[in-house]
Amino acid sequence: MSVEGFNPFKMAQQQFDAVAEKLGLDQATRDLLRYPDREYQFNIPIRMDDGTYRVFRGFRVQHSDARGPAKGGIRFHPQETIDTVRALAMWMTWKTAVVDIPLGGGKGGVVCDPHHLSLREQELICRGWVRQIVRNLGPLQDVPAPDVMTTSQHMIWMLDEYEKITGIKAPGFITGKPLGLGGSLGRTEATGYGVMYTVREALKFLGIDIKNTTASFQGFGNVSQYALDLYTQMGGKAIAVSSWDPKEQRAITFRKKDGINFKELISITNKFGEIDKSKAQELGFEILPGSAWIEQEVDILVPAALENQINKDTVQLIKPTVKIIAEGANGPTTPEADEVLKERKIHVIPDFLCNAGGVTCSYFEQVQCNMNYYWTKEEVLTKLDQKMTSAYHSVLELANNKGVYMRDAAYMIAISRVAEAVKLRGWV
Numbered sequence: 287m288s289v290e291g292f293n294p295f296k297m298a299q300q301q302f303d304a305v306a307e308k309l310g311l312d313q314a315t316r317d318l319l320r321y322p323d324r325e326y327q328f329n330i331p332i333r334m335d336d337g338t339y340r341v342f343r344g345f346r347v348q349h350s351d352a353r354g355p356a357k358g359g360i361r362f363h364p365q366e367t368i369d370t371v372r373a374l375a376m377w378m379t380w381k382t383a384v385v386d387i388p389l390g391g392g393k394g395g396v397v398c399d400p401h402h403l404s405l406r407e408q409e410l411i412c413r414g415w416v417r418q419i420v421r422n423l424g425p426l427q428d429v430p431a432p433d434v435m436t437t438s439q440h441m442i443w444m445l446d447e448y449e450k451i452t453g454i455k456a457p458g459f460i461t462g463k464p465l466g467l468g469g470s471l472g473r474t475e476a477t478g479y480g481v482m483y484t485v486r487e488a489l490k491f492l493g494i495d496i497k498n499t500t501a502s503f504q505g506f507g508n509v510s511q512y513a514l515d516l517y518t519q520m521g522g523k524a525i526a527v528s529s530w531d532p533k534e535q536r537a538i539t540f541r542k543k544d545g546i547n548f549k550e551l552i553s554i555t556n557k558f559g560e561i562d563k564s565k566a567q568e569l570g571f572e573i574l575p576g577s578a579w580i581e582q583e584v585d586i587l588v589p590a591a592l593e594n595q596i597n598k599d600t601v602q603l604i605k606p607t608v609k610i611i612a613e614g615a616n617g618p619t620t621p622e623a624d625e626v627l628k629e630r631k632i633h634v635i636p637d638f639l640c641n642a643g644g645v646t647c648s649y650f651e652q653v654q655c656n657m658n659y660y661w662t663k664e665e666v667l668t669k670l671d672q673k674m675t676s677a678y679h680s681v682l683e684l685a686n687n688k689g690v691y692m693r694d695a696a697y698m699i700a701i702s703r704v705a706e707a708v709k710l711r712g713w714v
């Protein structure tokens with residue numbers, strides 16, 4: 287999805303170029319890593335429920351498979367663009383590298399709006415997407431997963447299509463599957479919980495007791511819901527959450543200054559993570575403009591909706607109380623805004639570290655599928671916590687030792703690992 291005038295791929299390249307320069311990478315490695323290894327763009331023709339035909343545009347980008355099979359989600363969104371998918375594929379490469387799991391980076395998408403599609407139509411899009419690139423996907427090549435507006439139901443349709451075509455059972459083809467059909471316990475919670483494991487560690491580093499903190503969240507989908515839930519369980523007070531209102535076609539911020547009760551908020555939220563405005567009003571929430579989430583006097587901001595949300599304009603709205611920005615979403619902060627955050631010494635937990643819990647758990651899901659033996663939820667979440675905590679501390683240590691910004695430190699670790707892999711393979 288791209289906002290007019292904003293090109294996420296250019297931003298991803300800009301971030302890469304700056305770190306490549308700092309690391310002194312040779313030109314061939316830079317040329318290799320600043321573009322995807324491969325990308326596919328294709329049509330998915332569907333017979334709609336009313337008998338008419340519509341053609342949907344599908345994408346899959348494999349940025350790098352130097353460290354293992356490409357890995358990354360599939361988004362369904364009406365404003366999906368190839369450049370967004372490219373950027374996200376590249377960020378997946380850095381994400382799998384920074385948490386040190388043996389996978390590469392990929393991403394996919396379909397230009398469509400599930401709000402206006404029946405389940406049957408969505409199933410046909412899923413199956414059509416797989417049919418178009420079946421030869422280039424697989425447990426040992428490229429492993430998709432859910433992302434914005436795709437769920438375990440979409441994943442199982444895709445798996446079923448793949449297994450029908452190949453004639454084998456291959457649950458490791460895709461992750462984010464339903465439980466009992468190769469899914470892993472803890473996967474639903476993984477990204478949001480992972481965000482909060484890193485916030486917990488950041489608060490320890492800053493010497494702040496979580497019980498004395500407040501937070502504001504953008505978005506209330508998969509990532510934000512579990513992040514908010516764990517945050518309040520750990521003793522924090524969430525005071526504001528924003529979400530998209532499909533009726534009014536705008537975002538709304540819902541605020542409760544004395545603290546949001548997760549169970550109450552989830553009970554008035556639909557499956558797209560959209561909060562019901564009139565029910566929220568009945569429950570005593572203040573209704574504020576969509577942009578208000580960022581202007582709250584809180585300790586922690588959690589952008590967990592879209593890219594390009596903290597930019598040169600909105601960064602000015604961030605209150606001096608904010609100490610941590612935990613990037614649940616991919617690409618929420620632009621390089622211009624980063625400069626301001628750096629100057630203000632706000633502790634930013636960069637997206638590809640902060641939200642890496644999802645892909646880490648996806649990796650655990652694949653491992654369990656390969657063993658055909660499944661762990662308990664506690665085992666999964668304990669392993670997840672260990673991975674996230676250790677990745678966070680590696681980045682923090684480098685940031686402190688070299689006196690660099692957290693995002694730069696995370697990039698330095700990730701890009702060095704991928705650069706080393708392409709060198710060892712003899713690609714450049």
Ligand code: NAD
Nearest residue numbers: 435477505506507508509529530537559591615616641644
């Ligand atoms: P989701 O579709 O479950 O939820 C998206 C949320 O954002 C919804 O609450 C929606 O109402 C809200 N939203 C949409 N437009 C908005 C706007 N303009 N202003 C405010 N809120 C808006 O998506 P998700 O899976 O929670 O993903 C959120 C972000 O996290 C994305 O950037 C995604 O790429 C990233 N991410 C997701 C995962 C995962 O495992 N789900 C993993 C890593 C990163």
